[in-house]
Amino acid sequence: MNEILERAFYDRDPAIVARELLGKILLSSYEDRLLTARIVETEAYLSAGDEAAHGFKGRSARNGSLYLEAGHAYVHSMRQYCLLDIVTEGLDVPSAVLIRAAEPLEGIDVMIRRRRVDTLTSIASGPAKLCQAFAITRTLDGIDVTSRRSVLNVLSAAKLKDEDIAVSGRIGISKSKDHPLRFWIKGNPHVSR
């Protein structure tokens, strides 16, 4: 039975949390409709030595949520879109896991309408697409994802086997910067872009 993941789950090294978030269920609601999707791609941003991490240059007016306790959402904008992170480790430690892609399960018609696309694989096959499908915007920045009262939660799910998960270290995805860690599920259609 699926339960909301508690703070202790996120209060660990982001690389571990990124690995263990794979297969977990993202849960939200939009206009009284239930939205769920299975997380299939994540990326860890470390608190130190990771120059691509938003906390690398210290606090700024917009990255404050990154310094909250583990289990809070850090929603920031990239180009004209929003991206969702879940904060890891303790208070004042700016590490997080970026939720990169998910496989839609429930409320697919709602997501398709929101995304204005017609194929299942294009609904949430990227961090900004996922946020658009789930109606995740900056207004959710800083909410506690471990609270039952929040509109956004992550549910536990059957544990994945190691052989079902592909791990890539130090892969350059933005041309200029190396990213310490990235995980995905083998053979998932959302991965190939």
Next chain:
DNA sequence: AAAACGATCTACT
């Protein structure tokens, strides 16, 4: 006040 910079996406070749 202006300019540069992306943890991106879409469309097209």
Next chain:
DNA sequence: GTAGATCGTTTTG
């Protein structure tokens, strides 16, 4: 595989 769109945020003058 890459060009271009497009905008919130940060950096610079």
